[in-house]
Amino acid sequence: MEHLAARNVVVGAGAVGSAVAYHLASRGEPVVLVEQFGLGHSRGSSHGAARITRHSYADPDYARLMPSAFRAWRELEADAGRSFYVRTGGVSFNPPGVGYADRVAANLAGLDVPHRRMTGDEWNAAQPAFSLPADYEAVFEPDAGMLAAAKAQEAMIELARRGPDTRILIETPIRRIDLDGERPTLVADGLTIEADRLILAAGPWTGRLLPELAPTLRPTRQQVLYFRAPNPAPFQVGRFPTFIHMGGGEDEAFYGMPEFLGPGVKVGRHGGPDVDPDLQDSTIADDYVGRLRAFLARHVPPLAEAEVAATETCMYTVAPEERFLVDFHPARRDVIVASPCSGHGFKFSILVGRAIAEMATAGAADPAFEAWKRRP
Ligand SMILES: Cc1cc2nc3c(=O)[nH]c(=O)nc-3n(C[C@H](O)[C@H](O)[C@H](O)COP(=O)(O)OP(=O)(O)OC[C@H]3O[C@@H](n4cnc5c(N)ncnc54)[C@H](O)[C@@H]3O)c2cc1C
Structure with missing residues (x-):
């Protein structure tokens, strides 16, 4: 059995890890990053060409962090010498009575983020690919757009490798974490790793380890x-925006984005x-295709x-109220759990990464993340 001792161990090489x-690594810290599959694999949450980014949040706790998130992505772009943000504009819309666009617009106004309120009719006139009912409520944010997800992650890994002492262990599933000793110990096949600080960014597998x-x-x-x-021309970047539809029911939220590094409109x-x-299969149910077609036929x-x-x-990886969990383990400060997903965490990953690096090295939580600490 090989034994490794490390200052910082990060489990999971998805967007967050x-x-x-x-x-x-940018702070000069040694890092061991452990991934159960290969880098850029498609069995977790972070694969694919693009993710939506936007200030347009109905929940003020997330909206108020977005200006810092946009800045943090720009800093990564400067470090990498490449851009990952693609400005497309983004619209959020809902049927009357839902109030989603109202709440989004109120938060955008509070943050001084440019935006425009519109009725369904007005939006259709601005964007003829859409056909919203006249009484729908919409809010358009010109700075919303996409992040080139796979490329950004490659860049983060590449930059991490430039640190003074970075080891990336792929195809290395951590089978168990032992928190009984003085230091957290990770057990893999034929390998144990003793960490001064352990950061768990295991996405959907977090509950397996804890x-x-x-x-x-x-x-x-x-x-x-x-x-x-x-006719794909109206659906290209520059002509078609990202969109979010928030219906009245739990299963009536739909999203989409223009064609980008892939074969069509996502x-x-x-x-x-x-x-x-561990039992994900890649089959798409026929009734799911039918539901998306029905949504598209209407909108x-x-x-x-x-x-x-x-x-x-x-x-x-969904937490109650679609919140994030970014916090120290309740029993020890040398273990940090990072599960900022709930289906909307990519845009925050760069910011969360910075906050966790700060938590790990300074031993204190970033007060900006208090809301995530409190809930769930
Ligand atoms: C279809 C879809 C659309 C989305 N759209 C958006 C969007 O538009 N905008 C947005 O902001 N967010 C979006 N998200 C959410 C965003 O992609 C996630 O919040 C983010 O990718 C989560 O990253 P993660 O690193 O926490 O998880 P993951 O990417 O799942 O990474 C966890 C990693 O840990 C590894 N791991 C787990 N257990 C172990 C172990 N025991 N040993 C070693 N390695 C382990 C896994 O293999 C995996 O690589 C979307 C997500 C999906 C699925």
Whole structure:
């Protein structure tokens, strides 16, 4: 059995673990980053070409962190010498009575983020690919856009490798974590790692390593379709925005984004059934395709009959109220748990990575993240 002693051990090389490794290495800290699969694998939450980014949040706790998140992405871009943010503009819309666009607009106004309120009719006139009912409520944020997810993660890993002492162990599943000793110890096949500080960024598998968190952090199955319109020109970056539809019911949240480094317009329903993270399968249910087509027929008709050019499955790790969990382990400050997902964590990953690097090295939580500490 090989034994390793390390100052900082990060479990999980998804968006969050990669960001933590990058920020620790940038501070001159030694890092061991451990991943059960290969880098850039497609069995967790972070794969795919793009994720939506936006200040447009209905919950003020998230909205107020977005200006710092946008800045943190710009800093990564400067470090990497490449850009990952693609400005497309983004619209949030809802049927009357839901109030989502109202809450988003109030938060944007409070943050001085440019935006424009519109009715469904006004939005259709501005963006003819859409066909919202006239009485829908919409808010458009010109600075919303996409982050090139896979490219950004590659860059974070590449920059982490430039640190003074970075080791990346792939295909190394951590089977168990022993928290009984003086220092946290990770047990893999034929390897134990003793850490001064352990950062768990294991996404949907967090509950496997810390079973007490399993009821709080539920892995759920997400399905994404890429639609190729017969006339793709109106759906390219520069013409088509990202969109979020918030209906009245629990399963009526849909999102989409323009064609970008892939075969078509990405559309998905936000939400899905609980899943065992080790038993994910890539089949897309026919009734799911039917639901997306029905949504598109009502709201983006040119895509309703479009060919499905590709599909993806992915997982959310959902905490109550779709909150994030970013905190020290309740019993010890040398273990930090980072589960900022709940289906909307990519845009925050770079900021969370910085906050965790600070927590690990300074032993104190960033007060900006108090809301996430309190809940769930
Ligand atoms: C379909 C979909 C669409 C999304 N859209 C958006 C969006 O538009 N905007 C947005 O901001 N966010 C979005 N998100 C959410 C965002 O992608 C996630 O919040 C983020 O990717 C979570 O990253 P993570 O690092 O926590 O998890 P993961 O990417 O799952 O990383 C966890 C890693 O830990 C590894 N691991 C786990 N257990 C072990 C172990 N025992 N030993 C070693 N390694 C281990 C896993 O293999 C994995 O690589 C979306 C998510 C999905 C699935």
